[in-house]
Amino acid sequence: MSKLAQSVAGASAPPCCPSLTERELTEKEAEIAAAMFKALGDPVRLRLFSKVASHPDREACVCDIADVGVSQPTVSHHLKKLREAGLLLSERRGTWVYYRVAPAVLSALSGFLSMRD
Amino acid sequence: MSKLAQSVAGASAPPCCPSLTERELTEKEAEIAAAMFKALGDPVRLRLFSKVASHPDREACVCDIADVGVSQPTVSHHLKKLREAGLLLSERRGTWVYYRVAPAVLSALSGFLSMRD
DNA sequence: CGCTAGCTTCGACATGCATCTATGTTGACA
DNA sequence: TGTCAACATAGATGCATGTCGAAGCTAGCG
Numbered sequence: 154m155s156k157l158a159q160s161v162a163g164a165s166a167p168p169c170c171p172s173l174t175e176r177e178l179t180e181k182e183a184e185i186a187a188a189m190f191k192a193l194g195d196p197v198r199l200r201l202f203s204k205v206a207s208h209p210d211r212e213a214c215v216c217d218i219a220d221v222g223v224s225q226p227t228v229s230h231h232l233k234k235l236r237e238a239g240l241l242l243s244e245r246r247g248t249w250v251y252y253r254v255a256p257a258v259l260s261a262l263s264g265f266l267s268m269r270d
Numbered sequence: 271m272s273k274l275a276q277s278v279a280g281a282s283a284p285p286c287c288p289s290l291t292e293r294e295l296t297e298k299e300a301e302i303a304a305a306m307f308k309a310l311g312d313p314v315r316l317r318l319f320s321k322v323a324s325h326p327d328r329e330a331c332v333c334d335i336a337d338v339g340v341s342q343p344t345v346s347h348h349l350k351k352l353r354e355a356g357l358l359l360s361e362r363r364g365t366w367v368y369y370r371v372a373p374a375v376l377s378a379l380s381g382f383l384s385m386r387d
Numbered sequence: 388c389g390c391t392a393g394c395t396t397c398g399a400c401a402t403g404c405a406t407c408t409a410t411g412t413t414g415a416c417a
Numbered sequence: 418t419g420t421c422a423a424c425a426t427a428g429a430t431g432c433a434t435g436t437c438g439a440a441g442c443t444a445g446c447g
Contacts, residue, residue, distance in 0.1 A: 173376070174328065178320040180339070183313040190316070194308030195405080196300040203295040211291065215424065222297070227406055229425055248414060248423060259290070259383055266380040312435080332394065344436055346395055351434095365393060365444055 174268050189262060192238035197221050198231045202240060205252050212253035291385050306379060309355035314338050315348045319357060322369050329370035 170182045178186065193199055204218035205211065219228045232252060235241040241252045287299045295303065310316055321335035322328065336345045349369060352358040358369045 173320050174323045174371075176320075177324045178317055180313070180317070183317040183320065187311050187313040187316045190307045191311030194304050194311040196297070196304040199304045199307070200295055200297070200300040203290050203293075203300065206291045207294045224407060225424075230405080250424060254291075259385060263380050263383040266376055266383065268376060341437060342394075347435080367394060
């Protein structure tokens, strides 16, 4: 998992950020969290992510999700962005490459956006 | 509230999207949701939003939150983006303009990112 | 009225980014 | 080894966007 993902999800480090409503973010925290949201801020990437996340075991072969209306290199480009943002993990198994949702990251982001009074 | 915000939060319309893990998003749904994430995908905007959200009553004067390291016109530009995305609402009261977090939108996004098996 | 303060809009500029085609890499299989 | 299929990378291009200074708008106050 990337350092970014660790920072946000707290897999092997303390969680990145408090709830958005708890206190204002520091410059550093904002930078980390914004990078995650930015990765989800493109329709094609969001669809790709959704396809992986809704697949059985939250894992899918590229060939299963590549039909999003753009060229194959563009799909690859977007999957790389999602990987770099710490949202997806990839693994090659023979001919195919499988992507799966990074653990803990989704719930971390969800908690980040939830009201916490 | 903007049409976008209504679509996502379901304030006066059915909610925009299922949970990300429930089923894959349609092209339309992805476009709507990505626009919200995109608005949060900039560090300066995220800090501004956090400042408003963590203020008492989730409401703040521009003068209270404008100190984020960029010029005042740039702050205004970003606040406009957050408004257009349906995340913030603005209201003029005398000399000052107050921004507050749009109701329902935050929890809608939070639910969107939460696992739902 | 004029002046000032708070905020928005305008115009310009540099950078970023989504997309494509072409090419490279990696693994399976005959 | 040669060939094909599945993905990734490289390079180019056009549009989007973050930033600024300058100018415009609106409300309060002498």
